[in-house]
Amino acid sequence: xNGYQKVYEAVKRIPKGNAATYGQxxxxxxxxxxxxxxxxxxxxxPADSKIPWHRVVNSRGMISIENLSVPKQEQARRLQKExxxxxxxxxxxxxxxxKYQWRAGIV
DNA sequence: GGTTTGACCCTAA
DNA sequence: ATTAGGGCCAAAC
Numbered sequence: 001x002n003g004y005q006k007v008y009e010a011v012k013r014i015p016k017g018n019a020a021t022y023g024q025x026x027x028x029x030x031x032x033x034x035x036x037x038x039x040x041x042x043x044x045x046p047a048d049s050k051i052p053w054h055r056v057v058n059s060r061g062m063i064s065i066e067n068l069s070v071p072k073q074e075q076a077r078r079l080q081k082e083x084x085x086x087x088x089x090x091x092x093x094x095x096x097x098x099k100y101q102w103r104a105g106i107v
Numbered sequence: 108g109g110t111t112t113g114a115c116c117c118t119a120a
Numbered sequence: 121a122t123t124a125g126g127g128c129c130a131a132a133c
Contacts, residue, residue, distance in 0.1 A: 003131075004131095021115090022115055022116085023115070023116060026129085031129065032128095033116080033128045033129060034128075034129045035116060035128085035129090036112090036114090036115045036116090036129070036130080037113085037129060037130045037131070038114085039113065040114075040130075040131065040132095041114095041130095041131085042114060043113080043114055053114085056114080057114090058114080058115060058116085059115075059116060059117090065114050070114090072114090075114090
């Protein structure tokens with residue numbers, strides 16, 4: 001079980017219609033301060049991956065993607081497709097964490 | 108091996 | 121309330 005695998009497992013647990021933060025995912029794998037690693041791992045995720053990476057946003061509910069193979073617009077699109085409201089303001093996409101943050105994972 | 112880097116987070120001015 | 125800076129851990133170079 002390498003670090004990547006742990007991240008994958010955690011992200012896969014996020015239910016459809018909910019969102020989680022990088023820090024939250026990091027906490028799930030046992031390293032609450034390793035939020036950056038989560039992002040790093042997801043950055044090298046294959047486009048055809050079945051992992052719901054789009055359900056992961058930063059602690060403010062913002063989509064942090066800027067210059068990657070996948071445009072942030074694509075992530076917003078996927079979220080909306082799952083019933084999550086995505087608001088566009090200041091050139092970035094935002095999700096209402098109070099409404100959609102995955103709380104069950106905290107157990 | 109040591110150094111750099113990053114889809115982040117938190118505290119302080 | 122907004123902006124700036126430092127800290128974090130793990131993977132790449």
